[in-house]
Amino acid sequence: MTIDLLRLMRAVHLDTRPQDGEVWAVTGPESFHLVSVDDSGLLCDCEDFAFCGGPCKHILRVGLANGDCDTIKALRQLLPNPTRRAVRRQTSRSHPESPNSVGTDRDSRKAGTHVGAGATNAEHQGAA
Numbered sequence: 001m002t003i004d005l006l007r008l009m010r011a012v013h014l015d016t017r018p019q020d021g022e023v024w025a026v027t028g029p030e031s032f033h034l035v036s037v038d039d040s041g042l043l044c045d046c047e048d049f050a051f052c053g054g055p056c057k058h059i060l061r062v063g064l065a066n067g068d069c070d071t072i073k074a075l076r077q078l079l080p081n082p083t084r085r086a087v088r089r090q091t092s093r094s095h096p097e098s099p100n101s102v103g104t105d106r107d108s109r110k111a112g113t114h115v116g117a118g119a120t121n122a123e124h125q126g127a128a
């Protein structure tokens with residue numbers, strides 16, 4: 001089965017719901033199609049399947065929902081493989097932004113301002 005990656009990209013954004021028997025309803029923002037099984041494999045009632053005969057986005061969506069190995073392998077070609085370096089960069093970047101460290105920084109700065117203001121007041125009173 002040859003999987004068209006453009007159709008697969010569209011398939012990811014469709015919803016699928018199992019119906020009675022081996023039939024799935026595949027819905028998009030403006031479409032509703034039924035995918036069913038027969039001896040030759042999955043069939044769809046859409047025009048794309050009727051003209052091309054290959055797996056349309058609705059059939060690919062059912063493949064994703066059912067954990068079809070070929071469809072999931074094809075999906076790998078669309079997604080970047082996260083490397084260890086990318087994961088490490090992400091964690092080190094998110095660490096200083098954690099709410100705990102930001103709160104500590106602000107508190108120490110605030111405390112410093114208070115001490116400074118107090119010292120200026122004391123000096124002022126001493127002069128007067």
Ligand SMILES: [Zn+2]
Nearest residue numbers: 044046056058
């Ligand atoms: Zn279809």
